[in-house]
Structures are given as C-alpha cells and as structure tokens.
Amino acid sequence: MTDEAHKSKYSVHPGADKMYYDLRDMYWWPGMKKDIVIYINRCLTCLKVKAEHQRPSSLLQQPEILEWKWERIKIDFVTKLPRTSSGHDAIWVIMDWLTKSAYFLAMREDYKMDKLARLYLNEIIARHGPELVQETIEKISQIKDRLKVACDRQKSYADKRRKPLEFSVGEYVLLKVSPWKGVVHFEKKGKLAPRFVRPFEITKRIGPVAYRLRLPEELNGVHDTFYVSNLKKCLADPTLHIPLDEIQVDAKLNFVEEPVEILEREFKKT
Incomplete structure (x- = not known):
C-alpha cells in the first residue's frame, strides 16, 4: 500500500505530509505518520533527487596559527615537461603556509632525495632560516592570541547555522x-x-x-x-529502490543518455 501511494506513476514520490494526508482519508493504523516518515527517509530515489531544506553539514574548522614564515611548507612536483637546454624537465613548487609565497625550482625528474635536500638548503634555507628572532617572540605571541580570539568568535557565529555530521568506516x-x-x-x-x-x-x-x-x-x-x-x-x-540500468560513465565523467521508452511518434511528409 505504501509502495503504491509513494512510487506509482500517479503519486510520483510525494513528501511525508502529502502522503499522510492522501492515505488518511482511506486508511489508518497506529503510528501511521511515523511509519510514513521512516518509509520516505529510506527511499533511495528521494534521497538522490530531492533538495535538502536543512542547515549545512559540519562545523567550521579552525586553521592552525603558525608563528613564523617558512615554518611549514607545501610542495608539489610538475613533471613530464619538455627538456630545457640545461637538462631540466620538471619544476619543484615550494609554498609557505603562512605568507603563501612560493618558489618554483627547476629540476630533473630523476633527482634523488639527497639532491632535493641540497637544492632546498641552497634555495630556501639559505634565504629564510633558520631564524633567531628573540626580540620578536613577545609580539608573535600577542598576534597569535589575537588571531585565536578572532577565529573563536567567527567559529561561534558560523556554527550556529551549521550542524555537526560524522560518519563511521563501513557506512x-x-x-x-x-x-x-x-x-x-x-x-x-x-x-x-x-x-x-x-x-x-x-x-x-x-x-x-x-x-x-x-x-x-x-x-x-x-x-x-x-x-x-x-x-x-x-x-x-x-x-x-526502483532498479535502473547501470550508468556507463566515460573518461570525462559524463554518461550517455538513452531513451527508456518511446511514448509517441509523429511523421511529417514533405
């Protein structure tokens, strides 16, 4: 009965309230509205298609506040480039988390770890550290505390409009x-x-x-x-779940649309 009221071609997956009002004129059982809500929450078609009218998921995450530039870095390698006259065929991208400044170092794809370490010492450490800045420790601590207060305030504002959401492995x-x-x-x-x-x-x-x-x-x-x-x-x-044919996805993450049924035809003579 619930299948017919929810999935038939005349009902087209109504919401919980509409389905309840449609059924209560002819049927009734204890806990009817609760059963209808549970049924609709488990309908895979509704879960995939219908819009959510809820607060965004996950609370705001605070980024780590660093104390000094070039204390932490991000690296990436751009490879498979045309070989230059000096023999380089790759680029080593090194970016500072705090200032977002970056260096683009020419290298070869076959460089070993010891060669990369020497390149990092010559190009990065020689210019930016290690730093000995005893006179700035107090100022850095004050700036960090103020940033922490600002981040906490912004997080409290954002979390009022969001909801926590966590999953477990295997779900x-x-x-x-x-x-x-x-x-x-x-x-x-x-x-x-x-x-x-x-x-x-x-x-x-x-x-x-x-x-x-x-x-x-x-x-x-x-x-x-x-x-x-x-x-x-x-x-x-x-x-x-209404069984459908498996979607065939190509390399560009697009799928081919094919008609399921031809409902009407029209021929024109010229």
Whole structure:
C-alpha cells in the first residue's frame, strides 16, 4: 500500500505530509505518520533527487596559527615537461603556509632525495632560516592570541547555522554532485540529473572533516577523498529502490543518455 501511494506513476514520490494526508482519508493504523516518515527517509530515489531544506553539514574548522614564515611548507612536483637546454624537465613548487609565497625550482625528474635536500638548503634555507628572532617572540605571541580570539568568535557565529555530521568506516553515503563548481562533472548532466549519486562505502576517515570512499573501477580517475559537506548518510532500503540500468560513465565523467521508452511518434511528409 505504501509502495503504491509513494512510487506509482500517479503519486510520483510525494513528501511525508502529502502522503499522510492522501492515505488518511482511506486508511489508518497506529503510528501511521511515523511509519510514513521512516518509509520516505529510506527511499533511495528521494534521497538522490530531492533538495535538502536543512542547515549545512559540519562545523567550521579552525586553521592552525603558525608563528613564523617558512615554518611549514607545501610542495608539489610538475613533471613530464619538455627538456630545457640545461637538462631540466620538471619544476619543484615550494609554498609557505603562512605568507603563501612560493618558489618554483627547476629540476630533473630523476633527482634523488639527497639532491632535493641540497637544492632546498641552497634555495630556501639559505634565504629564510633558520631564524633567531628573540626580540620578536613577545609580539608573535600577542598576534597569535589575537588571531585565536578572532577565529573563536567567527567559529561561534558560523556554527550556529551549521550542524555537526560524522560518519563511521563501513557506512554507506550518497555523494553530492549538484551543484558542483569547477571543471569536474561527476555523473552530472542536465537539470533533471540527481543531486546525489550511488551510495558509496566509507573506507577511511581522513582528518576531522574528510572521508575516503570506495569508488568503482569506471571512476578510478576521480580522487577518492571528499569533504563531509558533500556527503549524505544513506538510510535507503534496497527493496524501496526502483532498479535502473547501470550508468556507463566515460573518461570525462559524463554518461550517455538513452531513451527508456518511446511514448509517441509523429511523421511529417514533405
């Protein structure tokens, strides 16, 4: 009865209130409204397609406040470049977390660790440290305390409009794909495409607000770690899911749309 009231072509997945009002005129049982809410919360089609009218997930995370420039760095390697006349075919990118300043060092892709260490000493350490600044320790401490107060104040404002959200390893989640800004369109195509896809299994927690998912083989080119706000707990019951053919995804993360049924034809003679 609930399947017919929720999934038939005449009902098209109504919300809990509408489904309750439609059924109560003809049926009633103890705990009817609660059962309807639980049923709809487990409908995989509704979880994928319907918009969320809730506060954003995950609380604001405070970045670590560093005390001095070049205390912590980020590095990246740009490889497979055309070889220059000096024999270099790669770039070593070194960026300071605090000032966001960066160096781009020419190198060869076959450099070993000892060669990279000497390059770092000559180009970075020789210019920026180690620093001995006893006279600035007190000022740095004051600046750090003031930044901490400002961050705490901003976090208290932001957390009032957000909700905490955590998952456990082994749980299944839906991945948010609409709207995604940028160049990656993760199985997303057209206005009627679902807001969430699959579910995926969580394999590992990466830090306080990121999780690693088990992605299928056809998505091996997609990075498997996602921010918690892009995930949604999957409460769906597999028996409530309308079976559909597996979506075939190409290398550009697009899928081919094929008609399921031809409902009407029209021929024109010229």
